[in-house]
Amino acid sequence: ALTARLSTVLDRLRGRGVLSEENVTEALRDVRRALLEADVNVGVARSFIESVKEQALGSEVGKGVRPGQQMIGIIHSEMIRLLGGEGNSAEVDLSGSPPVILMLLGLQGSGKTTTAAKLAVHFRSGGRKIGLMGLDPYRPAAGEQLRRLAERIDVPVEVARESEDPVDAGVRILSELKAAGSEVILADTAGRQTVDEALMNELASLRQKLNPQETLLVLDAMTGQDAVTTASAFSGRLDCTGAILTKLDGDARGGAALSLRGVTGLPIRYVGIGEDLGALEVFHPDRMAGRILG
Amino acid sequence: FSGKTALTDDLLDELEDRLLEADLGVDTVMEIRDHLQNDLRAKKASGPDEVIAAMAEVIERILTPGVPPKEIGADLDGRPHVVLFVGVNGSGKTTTIGKLAHAYRSAGKKVIVAAADTYRAAAVDQLVVWAERAGAECVRSHEGADAASVAWDALDAAIAREMDVLLVDTAGRLHTHRGLMGELEKIKRVLAGRLEGAPHETLLVLDATTGQNALVQGEEFSKSVDVTGLILTKLDGTARGGVIVPLARKLDIPVQMVGVGEDLESLMPFDAHEFTAALLK
Numbered sequence: 425a426l427t428a429r430l431s432t433v434l435d436r437l438r439g440r441g442v443l444s445e446e447n448v449t450e451a452l453r454d455v456r457r458a459l460l461e462a463d464v465n466v467g468v469a470r471s472f473i474e475s476v477k478e479q480a481l482g483s484e485v486g487k488g489v490r491p492g493q494q495m496i497g498i499i500h501s502e503m504i505r506l507l508g509g510e511g512n513s514a515e516v517d518l519s520g521s522p523p524v525i526l527m528l529l530g531l532q533g534s535g536k537t538t539t540a541a542k543l544a545v546h547f548r549s550g551g552r553k554i555g556l557m558g559l560d561p562y563r564p565a566a567g568e569q570l571r572r573l574a575e576r577i578d579v580p581v582e583v584a585r586e587s588e589d590p591v592d593a594g595v596r597i598l599s600e601l602k603a604a605g606s607e608v609i610l611a612d613t614a615g616r617q618t619v620d621e622a623l624m625n626e627l628a629s630l631r632q633k634l635n636p637q638e639t640l641l642v643l644d645a646m647t648g649q650d651a652v653t654t655a656s657a658f659s660g661r662l663d664c665t666g667a668i669l670t671k672l673d674g675d676a677r678g679g680a681a682l683s684l685r686g687v688t689g690l691p692i693r694y695v696g697i698g699e700d701l702g703a704l705e706v707f708h709p710d711r712m713a714g715r716i717l718g
Numbered sequence: 719f720s721g722k723t724a725l726t727d728d729l730l731d732e733l734e735d736r737l738l739e740a741d742l743g744v745d746t747v748m749e750i751r752d753h754l755q756n757d758l759r760a761k762k763a764s765g766p767d768e769v770i771a772a773m774a775e776v777i778e779r780i781l782t783p784g785v786p787p788k789e790i791g792a793d794l795d796g797r798p799h800v801v802l803f804v805g806v807n808g809s810g811k812t813t814t815i816g817k818l819a820h821a822y823r824s825a826g827k828k829v830i831v832a833a834a835d836t837y838r839a840a841a842v843d844q845l846v847v848w849a850e851r852a853g854a855e856c857v858r859s860h861e862g863a864d865a866a867s868v869a870w871d872a873l874d875a876a877i878a879r880e881m882d883v884l885l886v887d888t889a890g891r892l893h894t895h896r897g898l899m900g901e902l903e904k905i906k907r908v909l910a911g912r913l914e915g916a917p918h919e920t921l922l923v924l925d926a927t928t929g930q931n932a933l934v935q936g937e938e939f940s941k942s943v944d945v946t947g948l949i950l951t952k953l954d955g956t957a958r959g960g961v962i963v964p965l966a967r968k969l970d971i972p973v974q975m976v977g978v979g980e981d982l983e984s985l986m987p988f989d990a991h992e993f994t995a996a997l998l999k
C-alpha cells in the first residue's frame with residue numbers, strides 16, 4: 425500500500441528536521457504511480473502532486489513525527505480537502521418550496537435508474553411524499569424497470585410512453601406528479617454519450633423545462649481516465665449541482681472521484697454501495713481518500 | 719541520433735501521457751516506452767512519424783494474441799454453439815446479445831437466447847425485446863427463478879429444436895460478491911453438464927470507460943469461469959478502452975468484438991490496427 429511504501433522511502437530520512445526537495449520528489453514519484461493505478465486522471469494527479477510538494481517542502485517535521493508520517497499526513501489531508509473537506513453535509517437540501525425536483529443524468533449503464541429508486545427510499549424516510557419520473561423512451565423496458573422498482577417501494581411513478589419525446593414527457597409527468605401531491609420528484613433520464621449532440625441538446629432542453637433544484641451526474645466508480653472528459657462535458661453543458669458515485673461495493677479504487685472533483689468542483693453527494701434499494705450512503709471524503717490511497 | 723534525443727524524449731513524454739489517458743496503465747506504458755526506445759535505437763529512427771509508427775507496432779503486437787478473434791457468424795464449435803456472457807453491472811451484456819443474435823441471424827443461423835438474469839428488475843423484458851428485434855427465440859422464467867435452471871432449460875430447448883447458436887445472458891455482478899461468482903460457476907457447470915464442451919465461448923463484456931479495475935475483473939471472472947474472449951462496449955464515446963491492452967495480454971485471449979452504439983447493427987469485429995490508431999490520435 426502507498427502508506428507502507430512512503431514510510432520505507434521517507435523513514436530513511438530519520439534525524440533530519442526538514443523534508444528536502446530531493447527526498448520529497450522521490451516520495452512523490454511513488455504517490456503519482458499510486459494515484460494513476462487508482463484511476464486518478466493524469467492531469468489531476470499532476471496538480472495534486474504539485475500542491476502536496478509545495479506543502480511538504482521545508483515543512484518542519486514535528487518532534488516525534490517520522491518524515492514518512494508527516495508526508496502521509498499532508499497527502500491524506502490534501503486529498504480529503506479536495507474531495508469535499510470535512511464538516512459540510514454532502515446531502516441534497518430539500519427545504520425548497522415543493523415540488524423539489526432532482527434530475528439524474530450520465531453515461532449508459534452508470535446506475536441512474538437504480539439510484540433514482542434508492543434516493544426515493546432515502547428521502548421518504550424524512551417523511552416527504554416522493555414521485556418518480558422515468559424519461560427514457562429509448563432503452564428496451566426502461567420504463568418497466570423503473571415501474572417495477574417503484575412498485576417494490578410503493579412510490580408513485582410515471583414514465584415516458586414508447587416513442588414519446590422525453591421533453592414532452594417531462595412536462596406532462598411533472599404536472600401529473602404535482603397534481604398527485606409529490607413534494608420531491610426524482611427524474612431519471614436515458615443514458616447518453618457526451619459526444620451525442622442531439623441527446624446533449626435534449627438534456628439541456630429537459631433541464632430548462634423541469635428547472636430542477638439539483639442536477640446530479642451519476643458516475644460509475646470504476647470509471648478510468650475518461651471521468652474528466654465526461655464530467656466536464658456534462659457539467660459544462662448542464663450546469664450540474666452534484667454527483668453520485670455508484671458501484672462502490674466493488675474494489676475499484678475510485679480515483680474518478682478525485683478527477684471529477686479536481687476538474688469540475690462538483691460536490692459528491694451520495695455513493696451507491698450495492699444493487700438493492702437500501703444501498704445508498706451519504707458521501708464521506710475521508711473514507712474515499714482512504715480508498716483511493718489504498 | 720544523439721542530436722535528436724531531446725526531441726524524441728519530448729515526443730515520448732507526450733505519447734506516454736496520451737496512453738495513460740487512454741487507460742493503458744502505468745506498468746504497460748512504461749514497458750511500451752522501454753520497448754520503443756530499444757526499437758528506435760535499433761532502427762536509428764527518431765522522426766515523429768517513425769516514433770508513432772513504431773509505438774503503434776509495439777501496441778498492436780500486444781493486442782494480437784495467439785488465438786485470433788473469431789469471425790462473427792462463422793465457425794461454430796458445437797450444436798448448438800453456446801456463448802455465455804458475463805461481466806459487471808451495466809457493462810452492456812444484454813444489448814450485446816441482441817446485436818450478436820442479429821449478426822448470427824443475418825448469417826442465416828437459428829438463434830436462441832437464455833434470459834438467465836432472473837434478478838434485476840425488467841432484465842427479462844429487456845432481453846425479450848432484443849430477441850424479437852433480432853429474430854431469435856427466447857427462453858425465460860419468472861423473476862427470482864434459479865438462473866442456472868433457466869440456462870439449462872434454454873440449452874435443452876436449443877438441442878431439441880436444433881438451434882445453431884445459444885446466447886446466455888447473465889445478471890451483472892461485481893467479482894467482490896463471492897456468492898454471485900458462485901452462481902456464475904454453477905451456470906457454467908450446468909451448461910457443461912447438459913452439453914459436453916458447453917459453453918464453447920465465455921465472453922467478458924467490458925465497458926470502455928472502465929479503468930484499471932478491468933484487470934481485476936478479468937482475473938476474477940477468469941478464475942470463476944475461464945473467460946475465452948473479451949467484448950469492449952461503448953467505444954462510440956470519449957473513452958478509449960486502453961485497459962484492454964494489458965488485459966488481453968494478461969489473460970492471453972482475443973478481443974472478439976466492440977460495441978459502438980445502442981442499436982442492433984452497432985457491433986463490429988475487433989480491429990487491432992484501427993483500435994491502436996485511435997489510441998494514439
Ligand SMILES: Nc1nc2c(ncn2[C@@H]2O[C@H](COP(=O)(O)OP(=O)(O)OP(=O)(O)O)[C@@H](O)[C@H]2O)c(=O)[nH]1
Nearest residue numbers: 532533534535536537538615671696697698807808
Ligand atoms: N453492485 C452495484 N450495482 C449497481 C449499483 N447501482 C446500480 N447497479 C447496477 O448497475 C446496473 C445498471 O443500473 P441501471 O440503474 O440500469 O443504470 P442506468 O444508468 O439507468 O442505465 P441506462 O439507463 O441504460 O443508462 C444494474 O445491474 C444495477 O442493478 C451499485 O451501487 N452497486
Ligand SMILES: Nc1nc2c(ncn2[C@@H]2O[C@H](COP(=O)(O)OP(=O)(O)OP(=O)(O)O)[C@@H](O)[C@H]2O)c(=O)[nH]1
Nearest residue numbers: 532533807808809810811812813890952977978979
Ligand atoms: N453508447 C453505447 N451504449 C451501449 C453500448 N452497449 C450497451 N449500451 C448501453 O448501455 C446500457 C446498459 O446496457 P445493458 O445491455 O443493459 O448492460 P448489462 O450489462 O446487461 O447490464 P446489467 O444486466 O444491469 O448488468 C444500455 O443503455 C445500453 O443501451 C454501446 O456499445 N454503446
Ligand SMILES: [Mg+2]
Nearest residue numbers: 536537560566
Ligand atoms: Mg436507466
Ligand SMILES: [Mg+2]
Nearest residue numbers: 811812835841
Ligand atoms: Mg443485462
